[in-house]
Amino acid sequence: MFGLHQLRCFVAVADHLHFGQAASQLNMTQPPLSRQIQLLEREIGVPLFDRTSRSVRLTPAGRVFLPEAKRILRLSESAMKWTRRVWRGEAGTLRIGFTAASGYGMLPGLIRQLRGIMPNVDLVLREMVTRLQIEALDSGVLDLGFMRPSVDLRRFAVREHATEAxxxxxxxxxxxxxxxxxxxxxxxxxxxxxxxxxxxxxxxxxxxxxxxxxxxxxxxxxxxxxxxxxxxxxxxxxxxxxxxxxxxxxxxxxxxxxxxxxxxxxPVRLNAVWRDENDNPALARFLAQAGLDQVGT
Amino acid sequence: MFGLHQLRCFVAVADHLHFGQAASQLNMTQPPLSRQIQLLEREIGVPLFDRTSRSVRLTPAGRVFLPEAKRILRLSESAMKWTRRVWRGEAGTLRIGFTAASGYGMLPGLIRQLRGIMPNVDLVLREMVTRLQIEALDSGVLDLGFMRPSVDLRRFAVREHATEAxxxxxxxxxxxxxxxxxxxxxxxxxxxxxxxxxxxxxxxxxxxxxxxxxxxxxxxxxxxxxxxxxxxxxxxxxxxxxxxxxxxxxxxxxxxxxxxxxxxxxPVRLNAVWRDENDNPALARFLAQAGLDQVGT
DNA sequence: TTGATCGATGCGTGGATCGGATCGATGTTC
DNA sequence: GAACATCGATCCGATCCACGCATCGATCAA
Structure with a gap:
């Protein structure tokens, strides 16, 4: 199968219709560029350029291949950028559980806060009782839970999120x-x-x-x-x-x-709870922004 | 930038969650596969797998990258197949000119014939007088013209397509x-x-x-x-x-x-006219199927 | 006819990738 | 709990690939 580098070579030649100029744009010399185009054509089994020593033209097959090649290159770039954003916690998904009672009070403000910190992170919100949230955190179905105090929270990271009367x-x-x-x-x-x-x-x-x-x-x-x-x-x-x-x-x-x-x-306590080993960068980013990431119980 | 081979390696590992099995599926050994994954991770700047000596898991960033990688590979395959079909004349575009009068008689049958021969070829049909068709053939805007006899047709390939009274x-x-x-x-x-x-x-x-x-x-x-x-x-x-x-x-x-x-x-003559140097495979395929491709004036 | 331009080709070199051997960590078994 | 099995990472030597340089051959202009 052809490589992305060959696609870049092809697009450059197709844009310039001139091997020398395309080569200098690609920071290489003309001979290897000719080689790459030949390899690409052999791989596909189809001539992509009609070339004489005086002119370079796209064949009909080349005209069809050109937008596809550009699309593949664009997709590759965006896949890389998107993945990096997920890694930085600027994109991705954050799955949050909350008890019914906590939803009445803090949920709207929490969502507003998350939207402000990470506008491109998808939020999945599920109402669950404390016990179910603990199981969901364990199995990785939830990233973060808002729940009442419980003895089963010892293996998790816990921060008091709100108290009320x-x-x-x-x-x-x-x-x-x-x-x-x-x-x-x-x-x-x-x-x-x-x-x-x-x-x-x-x-x-x-x-x-x-x-x-x-x-x-x-x-x-x-x-x-x-x-x-x-x-x-x-x-x-x-x-x-x-x-x-x-x-x-x-x-x-x-x-x-x-x-x-x-x-x-x-005081009626509501805890924010998560697994310390959770590797979702969106969670780490939220915890950092909310000041919850210091070490503790 | 990463290469398609690295994407294939990544997808195989992500599907098996096991380097050895993925390597054998890829017809390679495990060490270079590990290297390719490391190179890919370094290129993107993001760890894609959480791996210990006993388990391999996708990171959240890897989970986002996986469908993108599969999409890029799928697009690459389909771009190659599509380009090959265009080369064989089984797909692509055929631009046809016809005079207004010829449209009354032969056009519906011609379109039916083309649809039968090359169902995946897009047809672009334009009504033009003979003189404009000649210019369009010259500039490459048309692949094939149906026009009246003219002295200007000497540099083209011409076949009598129909006569009527x-x-x-x-x-x-x-x-x-x-x-x-x-x-x-x-x-x-x-x-x-x-x-x-x-x-x-x-x-x-x-x-x-x-x-x-x-x-x-x-x-x-x-x-x-x-x-x-x-x-x-x-x-x-x-x-x-x-x-x-x-x-x-x-x-x-x-x-x-x-x-x-x-x-x-x-006899009122209608000619099929095209440029001999035209490299549109769909044209060649049509001419061959219609028996018009023998040498002659 | 001569010179300039441009893509193709021959060739030697350096870097990248491969496979085999091995290491280190982890979970299993008796 | 000690020996063993499994699995990914790493090391190393051989090979292959892509690069640049020099040059060729074809084409067009003067």
């Missing part, structure tokens, strides 16, 4: 008689919607610890795994719930939000 | 009283539409010679260069005209056609 979600009817900020004790004996320990272990433990600490025992009327299910139940008047404050962005008509009094809320 | 075109009103076949003498003193010596020299000379031979002098009411203009005038009742019989395919409602009696019509 919990707020009380109340049925609108009960909110009219409630003070601007609620002490935890206000939940005592209230109808209360709790997190499921199966699908929302982190929030379950967080709320359980908060209630235990204040020795408060609400009347648990339901256990659910997803925050929007929880708010739907509040909206229907089944009871109150504790949700991260960014969940207030979900506009349920019959739900009112009240902060906890005295800064009683524990 | 002249017929009389009569206004429909006059046709009812005319016999089935008209002697030339019938034109004596008739209103008659003549060919212009500027734009239709061949027909002008042909008709003039015919009339002179029979010592007939019609009343020339108009001189025009195009046959459809001529029939339009007959249709409008201005007079009679002599036209090639295939012109009867132009359906003018008030025009009737009558043959000349006694085979008095001179």
């Amino acid at each position: 919990m707020v009380v979600a109340l049925p609108a009817g009960e909110a009219t008689t409630a003070p601007p900020a609620l002490p935890v004790s206000d939940l005592q004996d209230r109808p209360f919607i709790m997190y499921s320990p199966d699908n929302a272990l982190y929030f379950h433990d967080l709320v359980t610890a908060l209630l235990d600490e204040h020795q408060v025992q609400p009347k648990v009327v339901e256990q659910v795994g997803q925050i929007h299910s929880m708010l739907a139940l509040v909206d229907a008047g089944f009871g109150a719930a504790l949700v991260p404050e960014t969940a207030a962005r979900l506009h349920f008509p019959a739900v009112a939000f009240r902060p906890l009094a005295d800064g009683a809320s524990p | 002249m017929v009389v075109a009569l206004p429909a009103g006059e046709a009812t009283t005319a016999p089935p076949a008209l002697p030339v003498s019938d034109l004596q003193d008739r209103p008659f539409i003549m060919y212009s010596p500027d734009n239709a020299l061949y027909f002008h000379d042909l008709v003039t010679a015919l009339l002179d031979e029979h010592q007939v002098q019609p009343k020339v009411v108009e001189q025009v260069g195009q046959i459809h203009s001529m029939l339009a005038l007959v249709d409008a009742g201005f007079g009679a005209a002599l036209v090639p019989e295939t012109a009867a395919r132009l359906h003018f409602p008030a025009v009737a056609f009558r043959p000349l009696a006694d085979g008095a019509s001179p």
Whole structure:
């Protein structure tokens, strides 16, 4: 098969229709250029030029081959440039997982930030619970995950990405008689919607610890795994719930939000998690730009 | 710049993820294959494989480069095959000129014939008068022309492609009283539409010679260069005209056609004309298939 | 007829690529 | 856990290829 160098020789001769000028453009002398053209013609099995000692003309076959040769050379250049950009993290794909709750708050800003840092990187965004994100990071399906703290994160690189407070979600009817900020004790004996320990272990433990600490025992009327299910139940008047404050962005008509009094809320943590051995340069570039690439746990 | 051989090496390794197997597929040994991959990586400036002594994996940059490399190789193959087909006359472009009058009769059949012989050859068909066709053949704009005899054809290869008879075109009103076949003498003193010596020299000379031979002098009411203009005038009742019989395919409602009696019509000749030095293989292929490629004037 | 131009060809050299042998690292097996 | 097998990297000598220089042969101009 012919080589790219022969294609460059061919294009130069076809453009100049003059071996000497083409050779000097290619920084070589005329004899090897003639040789390369002959080799190319022998390889294809077709004469590409009609040449006398006084004139050089393209044959019809040469006229057909010329744009193909230029296309191949153009593709080779662009393949190289594109690959280099991927290597520098300026192009490529970044696959990101996030929990449903984190999507309400930080996702739009994160996407804006990524678009600003790496406008040519394709983003693949998948909502997954923490456990599934861990598996996906392991198998290489995800480059980066935004998830709740978990004991299984020890083999990964973890940075705290955001913290927020919990707020009380109340049925609108009960909110009219409630003070601007609620002490935890206000939940005592209230109808209360709790997190499921199966699908929302982190929030379950967080709320359980908060209630235990204040020795408060609400009347648990339901256990659910997803925050929007929880708010739907509040909206229907089944009871109150504790949700991260960014969940207030979900506009349920019959739900009112009240902060906890005295800064009683524990911080709800969201971690950025990735594999240290991940070789996606787009990930490295994002971590560097976001200041997350220092060594640590 | 990298070479196509390096791309083939890269694709083989990427497909097998194993240097030894890739090398045997490429009919080479493992050491030079390792070298080629290293050279390619150095050329691009990007590692394409993550390799330990136990495993070979593509880097993200390599994953991007792989489809590009395959595309370049595919394009190179197809460019070579396509160029070979053009060389054999099985593909490419054939530019054909024809006079307006010849288009009425032989063009559809010619196109069918060409499609049968060379289904992958693009046909460019241009209606041009004989003089313009000669110039176009000279400058290489046309490969083949269908034109009337002319003294300027000596430097070209010429074959008689078709002959036909002249017929009389009569206004429909006059046709009812005319016999089935008209002697030339019938034109004596008739209103008659003549060919212009500027734009239709061949027909002008042909008709003039015919009339002179029979010592007939019609009343020339108009001189025009195009046959459809001529029939339009007959249709409008201005007079009679002599036209090639295939012109009867132009359906003018008030025009009737009558043959000349006694085979008095001179043959109207149509030549196929081309440059002997023309190197378009599609032309050579057509000439060979049509049996026109024997030597001669 | 002479000289200039231009692509093709002969030839010697230097660099690139090849295959064989071997190294070093890693995972497997008993 | 020590011997073994596997696999990519590296070293080295032989070969091949592409380069430049010199020259040839054909063509066109003066």
